[in-house]
Amino acid sequence: MSAAARSKTSQSGTRVLRVLDALKGHSLTGVSNGELAKALGESPATVNRVLNTLIEAGFAIRLDSGRFAHSVKLLQIAQAHANEMARSQGRINELTQRVAAGAH
Template identity: 65%
Template sequence: MTDQTRISGSGLKVLKVLKALSGHSLTGLSNSELASGLNESPATVNRCLNTLIEAGLAIQLDNKRYAHGVAMLQLAQGHATEISRATNRINELNQRVAAGSF
């Protein structure tokens, strides 16, 4: 169980907004869609979005909707690259074991 006194409530709200943007990188979500979906006020969502934008984790698109920013996409790409390398290494080891050259 987590000690609730050691958690930032506002930080959790920012992270909820960040997670809600997932899958909407091209078309984005509006402030009102985020507020409704997260059961938060538009003002709260706006503060969260401004925080994410300042960190480079979100952007406002030309259509005035919000999506993940370049920094967020770079984090995701870094993870995908790491997993790809690990998968390649595992496959290499499996091939060596199967060939009896280990």
């Protein structure tokens, strides 16, 4: 990222998004604070602050194991996107069929 681009972004916001991304694929098992810190090259204290922010905003949870995962709220956002794409694909398929039927 260029210096100009960095000056127009929030470092703390970027950290939050990087942690959110690092939780991907661990919805059931979660990821430990230490694993996240190591993977992201951040201190455990920084990752802890970010996780607390994500939990407060409802985008992450602390599992009974003490590990962290995406929250149901975030998974609902992903599901809503998938549903929208499926509906859109249905409309595209219908239009394609109409065009093909009229092309003969």
